[in-house]
Amino acid sequence: MLDKILFLLCLASALADERCMPDTPHGFQVRLSIKTALGDEAYVWNENEMFLFRASLAFAMRNHMNGQQFEVSNIIVCNETMRVSFWFIVTSPLDTSQLIDQENVEAAIRQSRNRINSAFLLTDKTLEFVDILPTLATLYTHPTPPWLIVFGVVMGAVGAGIIIMLVSSVVQKKRKTNGKPQDKDDDEETRVKTVENGDAHDGVHNMSFSEDERFTKM
Amino acid sequence: MEKDARPNWDSPMQFVLACVSYAVGLGNVWRFPYLCQMHGGGGFLIPYFIMLLVEGVPLFYMELAIGQKMRLGSIGAWTAISPYLGGVGLASVVTSLYLCLYYNIINAWSFWYLFHSFQSVLPWAVCPINANRTAPIEECERASPTQYFFYRETLNISSTIEENGGIHTGQALCFLLTWVITYLCVVRGVQSTGKVVYFTATFPYVVLFIYLIRGFTLHGAVNGVKYMFTPKMDQLANPTTWINAATQIFFSLGLGFGSLIAFSSYNQYNNNFERQAITVSLINSGTSIFASIVTFAIYGFKATINYENCLERTRILLLNTFNLAEDTINMDNVFEWIEKLNATYPEQFNEIANDTGNCDLEKELATAVEGPGLAFIVYSEAITNMPLSQLWSVLYFIMLLLLGVGSMLGNITAIITPLQDFKAASLFLAGLVCLFCLLLGLGFTTTSGNYWFTIFNDYGATFSLLFIVLIEVITVSYIYGIKRFEKDIEDMLGHRPNWYWKIMWVAISPLLLIVLFVFYIVNYIMGGTPTYQAWDKEECSLAVIVTVTLCRCLILLQKSLTNPWIQTIRCITAKI
Numbered sequence: 001m002l003d004k005i006l007f008l009l010c011l012a013s014a015l016a017d018e019r020c021m022p023d024t025p026h027g028f029q030v031r032l033s034i035k036t037a038l039g040d041e042a043y044v045w046n047e048n049e050m051f052l053f054r055a056s057l058a059f060a061m062r063n064h065m066n067g068q069q070f071e072v073s074n075i076i077v078c079n080e081t082m083r084v085s086f087w088f089i090v091t092s093p094l095d096t097s098q099l100i101d102q103e104n105v106e107a108a109i110r111q112s113r114n115r116i117n118s119a120f121l122l123t124d125k126t127l128e129f130v131d132i133l134p135t136l137a138t139l140y141t142h143p144t145p146p147w148l149i150v151f152g153v154v155m156g157a158v159g160a161g162i163i164i165m166l167v168s169s170v171v172q173k174k175r176k177t178n179g180k181p182q183d184k185d186d187d188e189e190t191r192v193k194t195v196e197n198g199d200a201h202d203g204v205h206n207m208s209f210s211e212d213e214r215f216t217k218m
Numbered sequence: 219m220e221k222d223a224r225p226n227w228d229s230p231m232q233f234v235l236a237c238v239s240y241a242v243g244l245g246n247v248w249r250f251p252y253l254c255q256m257h258g259g260g261g262f263l264i265p266y267f268i269m270l271l272v273e274g275v276p277l278f279y280m281e282l283a284i285g286q287k288m289r290l291g292s293i294g295a296w297t298a299i300s301p302y303l304g305g306v307g308l309a310s311v312v313t314s315l316y317l318c319l320y321y322n323i324i325n326a327w328s329f330w331y332l333f334h335s336f337q338s339v340l341p342w343a344v345c346p347i348n349a350n351r352t353a354p355i356e357e358c359e360r361a362s363p364t365q366y367f368f369y370r371e372t373l374n375i376s377s378t379i380e381e382n383g384g385i386h387t388g389q390a391l392c393f394l395l396t397w398v399i400t401y402l403c404v405v406r407g408v409q410s411t412g413k414v415v416y417f418t419a420t421f422p423y424v425v426l427f428i429y430l431i432r433g434f435t436l437h438g439a440v441n442g443v444k445y446m447f448t449p450k451m452d453q454l455a456n457p458t459t460w461i462n463a464a465t466q467i468f469f470s471l472g473l474g475f476g477s478l479i480a481f482s483s484y485n486q487y488n489n490n491f492e493r494q495a496i497t498v499s500l501i502n503s504g505t506s507i508f509a510s511i512v513t514f515a516i517y518g519f520k521a522t523i524n525y526e527n528c529l530e531r532t533r534i535l536l537l538n539t540f541n542l543a544e545d546t547i548n549m550d551n552v553f554e555w556i557e558k559l560n561a562t563y564p565e566q567f568n569e570i571a572n573d574t575g576n577c578d579l580e581k582e583l584a585t586a587v588e589g590p591g592l593a594f595i596v597y598s599e600a601i602t603n604m605p606l607s608q609l610w611s612v613l614y615f616i617m618l619l620l621l622g623v624g625s626m627l628g629n630i631t632a633i634i635t636p637l638q639d640f641k642a643a644s645l646f647l648a649g650l651v652c653l654f655c656l657l658l659g660l661g662f663t664t665t666s667g668n669y670w671f672t673i674f675n676d677y678g679a680t681f682s683l684l685f686i687v688l689i690e691v692i693t694v695s696y697i698y699g700i701k702r703f704e705k706d707i708e709d710m711l712g713h714r715p716n717w718y719w720k721i722m723w724v725a726i727s728p729l730l731l732i733v734l735f736v737f738y739i740v741n742y743i744m745g746g747t748p749t750y751q752a753w754d755k756e757e758c759s760l761a762v763i764v765t766v767t768l769c770r771c772l773i774l775l776q777k778s779l780t781n782p783w784i785q786t787i788r789c790i791t792a793k794i
Contacts, residue, residue: 035544081541133352147333151391154329158398165405 019099020078020089026099027089028106029130034084037126045084049120050077054088056116057109061090061100064108069093106132224289225408226484232412234494236481239419240628241502243621244324244593245470251446251510251517252588253462258453259446263507265454265463270503273730274467276722277687279495279715280694281473285482286491287706291636292476295483299698306689307636310476313682314632317475318655320674321629322400323662325622326392327594330372332615333392335608342367343602357755364599372594375753376665379673383665390663397656399623404630404648407638408484411627418624423505425617426512432610433515442518443511445583461737464730465680470502474683474690477628480635488710513592520600521582528577532556539570552577589675593618672750681738688731695724 020027030053034042043049054075061070070093080086090105092098109116109129117127124134227233254262288295293307334341342364345354353359358366369375374386403414433439453459472478482491526549533547536555540563547555556574560567587596601610634648662671694703700720708714 031538033544082543083537083541084544085538085541135351136347136353138347138351146336147330147388150333150336151329151395154333155391155395155398158395158402162398162402162405165402165410169406 020076020087022079022087024087024089026102026105027087028102028109028132029085029087031083031085031128031130032120032122033126033128034120034122037122050080052119053077056112056119057088057090060108060112060116061105063112065100065104110135224484226486227408227412230485230489230494232415233481233485233489234498235415235419236411236628237478237494237498238501239415239624240477240481241470241472241498242419242422242505243470243472243625244618245466246502246506247509247513247618247621248590248592249588250466250470250506251513252586252592253466254446254510255514255584255586257456257459257462258450259448261449261451261454262459262463265460266467266503269460269464269467269730270499272722273464273727274471274503275496275499276719276727277468277473277691278471278478278499279492279719280691280723281478282482282491282495283703283707283710284690284694285479286485286487286489286710288479289483289487291483291639292479292632293636294639295479296693299693303689303693303697306686306693307476309682309686310474310479311633311636313679313686314475314477314629315655316674316678317629318626318633318651319659320662320671320678321622321626322396322655322659323389323393323667323671324590325396325619325626326389326663327372327590328615328618328622329392329395330388331594331598332612332619335611335615337608340598340602340607340611341371342598343607362599364595364602367598368594369753373668374665375668377755378752379666379669379750381666385660385663386665386667389667390660393659393663394656396623396626397652397659400626400630401649401652403623403627404634404652407634407648411631414627415624418620418627422617422620422624425613426505426508428613429512429610430508430515432604433512433519436515436519436604438522439515439518441522441579442514442516442583445518446510446514461734464734467503468687468734469680469683470506471499472625472628474687475629475679476632476636480631481628483635488712490711492707492711492715516597516600517583519603520596521579521585523600523603524582525577525579532574532577535570535573539566669750669752677748681742684731684735684738688728688735691723691728691731695728700724 022029032045034045051072054072054077057075058070058072061074062068070090074091074093074096075088076091077086077088090100092100109132113124113134117123120127227236257265284295284299288298290298291307292310293304296307297304345358345363345366347353348355355366357370361369372386372389374383376383403410434443482489485491529549529552533549533552536542536547536552536559537544540559560571597614598611601607601614604610630648630651633651637647637651661667694700700723703723704714704720
């Protein structure tokens with residue numbers, strides 16, 4: 001009985017690596033906000049989830065450092081809290097006493113960030129690697145800015161409106177000037193006609209110029 | 219050959235709508251709510267209505283009477299009243315010219331924002347990412363996305379008024395567009411203006427109504443409206459409240475520019491302008507109150523959102539610092555937890571003490587903004603938080619545009635009508651005036667343009683208008699004679715004006731204007747060197763800068779140009 005307990009204690013101390021501690025210069029702190037992200041569909045954080053995390057980190061390290069076969073045992077985790085935050089360090093697969101330096105770990109995580117996020121159904125904001133800035137997705141830049149298109153449409157419409165206005169007023173003016181000489185002719189004719197009517201009553205009918213015959217042709 | 223008869227409005231309704239469109243402008247939306255908040259909420263309505271009755275309606279009535287009687291623009295009308303006072307008309311035209319130079323830049327900004335609303339993500343909702351793709355651009359992060367969009371992307375503002383950069387091409391294009399549209403509206407004079415005002419006068423009310431419904435259904439809007447309407451009566455004892463009420467009525471109605479004289483000069487001789495004057499003044503004040511209800515609903519919404527964001531940030535900070543499980547702290551018990559944690563872990567709490575406990579709804583509500591800052595920064599921020607923000611954004615900026623264009627039409631007409639009385643070529647006169655204002659106004663599209671705009675906005679018209687209207691009312695009451703004026707009105711309307719109007723014109727309004735005038739002079743002298751707020755690129759906020767003598771000279775130059783009569787008076791007073 002006693003040696004079993006002793007064996008377990010030795011095992012425990014062997015597993016708990018004293019290099020992993022808060023503010024370690026070789027590792028990072030991770031913070032998960034599962035309830036914020038998923039609300040009612042949040043899963044409970046347990047040992048299996050932790051295993052998945054370590055596995056996905058190992059995957060990220062393998063992707064980044066080609067050739068080196070990282071295993072789950074190379075990812076050491078400590079200081080787990082109720083917040084669901086913990087620290088981790090990465091050991092080299094070739095020599096477990098060697099720790100992978102921070103720059104490589106950071107680069108590996110950056111590269112595979114999306115894959116790690118989607119393994120947990122989380123985002124950059126809810127699966128936080130403290131001090132690793134996420135690579136933000138740039139907004140889609142349009143080849144022609146959309147505002148210029150709308151501007152072009154409005155400007156075209158307004159320009160067309162002005163041209164129509166100017167052309168119609170010029171056409172109206174032309175109509176007025178064409179209308180005035182015709183009016184003057186009409187006036188003269190009516191005046192002449194009234195004069196003629198007056199003469200017919202007052203004057204003498206001059207036979208030599210009239211076409212009417214007093215006597216009908218036979 | 220028959221002489222060309224003076225063009226007329228197609229119906230009295232067109233005239234009323236034109237006056238409403240002119241009087242109801244951006245000031246109703248961005249100045250009145252600010253004054254309401256500064257001077258005791260609901261209590262401000264008391265001095266406001268008193269000033270409306272005592273100063274606003276009588277002066278409005280008087281200007282309409284002059285225009286309709288004389289049937290000429292401001293220069294001709296005043297020359298007809300008294301040959302020595304043609305300068306008053308000229309002063310009105312010059313002041314209108316100043317306004318036309320700078321006012322259209324606001325419409326250009328409205329167009330810019332309107333065109334940028336046709337995107338899936340509004341550009342002022344998120345900060346653009348920097349070159350490294352690690353974080354948003356620093357200037358944007360430290361200010362806010364809406365401020366960044368306004369000061370950097372819309373204006374590309376420089377640090378001081380002396381740094382003149384190049385012209386912002388996008389701004390210049392929008393500015394060109396606004397002038398083209400203004401030309402289109404006035405190219406046929408009253409015929410075209412009369413049709414346009416049907417739309418510019420009515421559509422803003424449609425939008426305001428839609429926003430009223432939307433505003434009241436927003437989360438936290440009631441906080442804002444309650445805050446506005448709880449009257450703080452002690453503000454009534456402050457003389458500044460009364461002065462501000464008087465100036466707001468005065469400038470809001472657009473007196474002294476000559477636009478009202480110009481509009482009413484196209485009326486039929488027997489048009490009942492007395493009723494119309496009262497109607498338009500009441501509509502103008504009613505719109506101010508209506509707009510401020512909407513504004514305060516939006517304020518309430520924005521303040522509540524900011525407050526809740528602040529609470530959320532504090533909650534996350536507490537969770538992260540003390541490593542508590544996520545569902546221990548929620549929005550309601552943040553403050554309890556702050557106290558609990560402060561008691562149990564004092565040293566750890568001290569480290570984050572500065573960032574906690576400063577979420578205050580009252581403080582958020584008390585931030586009052588006026589002017590373009592309200593319209594383009596605060597409102598756009600509120601819009602980004604609404605669902606379907608593109609639709610609300612389009613509606614809102616169309617409303618701002620219509621309000622601005624409506625006022626512009628009045629001022630352009632105030633310039634064109636007197637000039638047309640002298641010359642015949644109306645087709646090209648309007649075009650020349652618009653072209654002239656366009657070319658000079660391009661200066662406002664440079665990187666320091668906003669500072670020049672502020673100078674013109676604060677000093678360009680305020681002082682001169684008070685003086686012009688004071689001379690107007692004294693002229694009508696004493697030089698022209700109140701009895702002659704009465705007879706003219708009887709000629710037009712069929713009845714003499716009430717004793718109330720006569721007392722206002724002869725005694726109360728001139729007295730009030732003199733008080734305002736003296737107040738302005740005293741303020742200007744006591745104010746020392748004028749200052750302006752400049753955008754500090756490092757601090758990413760507005761900082762006060764003392765102006766250089768350059769601006770002082772500009773102001774003095776503008777004042778001396780306004781009125782030959784003012785020059786005469788100045789000479790006389792200088793000699794005394």
